[in-house]
Ligand SMILES: Cc1cc2nc3c(=O)[nH]c(=O)nc-3n(C[C@H](O)[C@H](O)[C@H](O)COP(=O)(O)O)c2cc1C
């Protein structure tokens with residue numbers, strides 16, 4: 001097997017050679033492009049050409065600091081790379097002139113610096129390890145994100161890519177499975193099933209033809225870990241799948257990607273073509289006689305297809321409806337053949353475990369949950385982005401140390417974890433260690449890794465309604481509890497948010513939730529009551545406020561807002577009355593105006609027009625008015 | 635002689651479809667990719683197109699129709715030249731995604747899933763585009779626009795003819 005070492009040497013030479021030139025690298029993941037990264041790229045190309053600069057212009061994927069996108073990295077030979085944030089095309093000329101021509105990094109725009117090897121550091125720029133967003137992170141699964149060009153096989157191989165595949169192909173199949181078992185790796189798709197055990201089942205399953213499938217459906221709204229990895233390090237997914245294929249005895253793999261991820265699909269296609277060209281996929285891989293092909297299947301838009309049996313049915317070309325298990329896919333999966341199905345992040349962990357050994361892996365994490373987990377921090381948090389942290393870290397550390405706390409100095413209310421299957425965790429439970437079992441015990445779940453942070457202006461009843469309307473639309477309709485249960489629960493929640501709630505609604509919701517949980521066919525139905533049950537448990541007083549007082553303490557449910565005018569502040573200018581489309585505001589010249597609550601349609605048109613700040617409601621509370629603090633948690 | 639232009643394009647489209655059908659003829663599980671590529675060609679899936687696909691690859695029309703109506707990606711009606719998808723995922727929701735949708739609907743004068751009369755725009759929603767860090771987000775065709783405020787929406791839409 002001289003093949004890989006030769007390729008490795010060649011790629012490493014080319015890779016190191018790059019560091020001998022001045023380089024400008026733009027972060028072009030979906031998020032970077034959404035923030036305007038492509039325009040920054042165009043400006044850099046234009047500026048470099050017009051000033052005749054001899055620099056390498058390259059791109060990479062998202063390094064994780066979505067809150068500072070678009071990002072640009074500049075590195076001079078022998079010096080650390082400096083990552084700049086919030087770049088715009090008009091900053092480009094000055095940036096290039098200062099950093100490249102005059103060799104002075106622009107400190108005010110710099111986020112941090114990263115030293116590769118022994119490159120010299122700059123004095124006044126924070127090092128990546130000291131930058132608060134990264135200081136508690138570990139970067140394994142995400143190690144290449146933002147550091148390598150995702151469309152370059154050279155970059156991948158030079159950073160130890162495909163070494164684990166080479167090593168695995170020299171091992172016995174059962175030894176690989178044993179190593180994965182010893183590592184304690186658990187499925188990152190949400191359920192947390194032990195990966196080594198699953199591989200063992202597929203290995204033992206009888207059949208000449210077996211499949212390996214990668215679940216890249218990532219339908220959980222508020223999660224983008226898998227997208228980031230697919231866009232940023234596609235080869236690592238292929239390598240993990242190939243190792244799995246060898247270990248379980250499969251020669252064909254499928255990656256099932258959401259249709260909403262066109263860039264991920266494109267980069268995977270590029271990676272597959274490169275790997276096939278260099279004999280790292282296809283027939284007789286690395287001259288060992290092992291054959292393994294990978295195909296991409298683009299989803300067609302159905303959340304339930306993330307469920308494993310529905311996903312396989314969809315690959316077969318049918319309506320993606322789940323079926324009863326057993327038989328499990330390990331025994332009867334794609335086209336009835338034994339199939340190993342794992343999540344993207346699960347596969348990406350595999351090459352690292354094979355390379356560095358299970359002992360290294362088990363040194364991270366807790367007793368029952370080993371290694372690291374990638375989370376997406378979103379919502380009302382300062383540092384939105386992608387963070388990989390060791391299992392067992394507390395939610396408080398993730399939200400306050402990594403995430404930098406709550407936006408605009410507002411108060412933390414809840415963090416939603418696990419998407420439509422998960423639950424809300426309140427302030428009191430923030431010190432819980434993040435691992436599969438603690439989160440489940442707290443009424444949430446690890447899920448795929450979306451963390452949506454909510455502040456005092458988020459209404460928990462509205463959040464429950466939001467998730468339920470999602471699951472209700474996505475319910476495939478095959479089983480009655482989910483099809484009918486989600487409809488009825490959503491009706492009740494709509495009623496609460498519109499002010500027509502009744503006291504018995506709470507009991508009905510809880511009872512329906514329990515029934516659907518216990519009787520639905522697949523994970524979608526079994527977990528969809530979680531957001532409701534956990535919010536009723538922890539934020540019961542908010543539900544009560546909606547039902548009994550007909551008010552929304554967070555001021556989010558517009559139907560429940562009561563608009564009022566403070567007679568002391570009103571100067572009688574009549575502007576609000578003119579703005580009111582319903583004719584609900586009356587008053588006389590130079591006298592305080594008054595809103596007729598029965599006529600008011602709660603459109604809010606009066607509010608911004610009042611220059612005396614005399615109009616108020618729950619969402620824009622009255623300054624002098626001290627209302628009871630109903631938004632506190634139970 | 636007045637040959638209707640659309641007749642010609644229709645013919646070209648059907649030829650294109652035939653090529654796709656030939657490509658997938660004996661491939662297992664090819665119904666969904668076939669429908670996806672057919673929709674690329676025609677912009678939507680008409681009854682005729684679905685019937686042709688069913689007949690050629692020998693699956694019952696009921697199955698083709700069933701699949702086409704199950705997945706949200708397939709459209710059975712003509713759509714606009716520019717597809718606007720406003721994210722209503724969790725992260726965008728808590729950051730005011732609903733206001734972005736309202737702004738787009740107001741600008742275009744159509745409701746969710748509506749198409750403007752001139753077939754310039756179709757307005758849709760999506761549950762997460764995977765750019766949550768940039769929320770609220772909307773996508774026009776393959777371009778993702780992030781960190782929006784309602785007032786940015788009209789300007790962005792104007793750029794798409
Ligand atoms: C409704 C529903 C949606 C799911 N969506 C996903 C998904 O988007 N990605 C994923 O990896 N797993 C998803 N799962 C979990 C899969 O069924 C399966 O357990 C997982 O892909 C197995 O991989 P793992 O062992 O590596 O976690 C979903 C499950 C359900 C019930």
Ligand code: FES
Nearest residue numbers: 721723726763766
């Ligand atoms: S929730 Fe809108 S992009 Fe994810």
